[in-house]
Amino acid sequence: MRRAIISFFVLIVFLTATSGLALAAWADYFTAPEGLEPGGLEAPGQIVNILTPELKFVTVGPLSYIYLFQVEDVPVTLAEQFSNKPIPVLMAKVNSSSLQIPSGILFPGKSYYWYVLSIHNPGTKSEAIKSSPKLYFATAQDSK
Numbered sequence: 001m002r003r004a005i006i007s008f009f010v011l012i013v014f015l016t017a018t019s020g021l022a023l024a025a026w027a028d029y030f031t032a033p034e035g036l037e038p039g040g041l042e043a044p045g046q047i048v049n050i051l052t053p054e055l056k057f058v059t060v061g062p063l064s065y066i067y068l069f070q071v072e073d074v075p076v077t078l079a080e081q082f083s084n085k086p087i088p089v090l091m092a093k094v095n096s097s098s099l100q101i102p103s104g105i106l107f108p109g110k111s112y113y114w115y116v117l118s119i120h121n122p123g124t125k126s127e128a129i130k131s132s133p134k135l136y137f138a139t140a141q142d143s144k
Contacts, residue, residue, distance in 0.1 A: 032130040033116035034058040039135025043071060044111050046137045051106045053137075055099045060130065061118040066092045066099050071111035071136070108142035 036056040038046045055066060068090040089112075090105050106112065113134045120128040 030120045030128045030130055031060045033060050033064060033118040033132045035114065035116055035132045035135040037135075039114065039137040041133060041135070043113070043136040044138040045113075045135065047140055048137055049140045051108070051139060052101050052103050053106075055101065055114060057094075057097060057099075057116045057132065059094060059097070059116055059118050061120040061122075061128075063119040063122045064094050065117045066090070066094050066114060067117060068101070068105070068112060068114040071113055106139050108139050111136065111138045113137075 034057060036058065038048050038053050038055070040046055055068075057066070067088045069086045069088050072086070090101065092099055094116075113136045115134050116132040118130050120126075120130070
């Protein structure tokens, strides 16, 4: 009886582990979104002269989001200090291939990075999440 219980437990662990691998392998079949501009793969990246640039990208899947972060050396907000995760200055659901950053989000002389996250088969067991590489850019110093 004990051997049967152990065998059953090992089978459950094996099925759980392989189902996770199957879902990870399933995600490999989907294309990742792509950020186009502005930005470069390394900081500080491209310098933009306006505070409302247009982010251009290619999304994949039926559900996509843009995440924009300010590059900081130390966590700024209390939530960031406790979570060790940066908080986006902008997060937006997108249905097109570009997003105009609204005024008041970016500041002169600061560095930022952004990426696109696309979700394939959202809300199903075969949901797969793919992200573009981060693109870095900096805003020009204020000319005053």
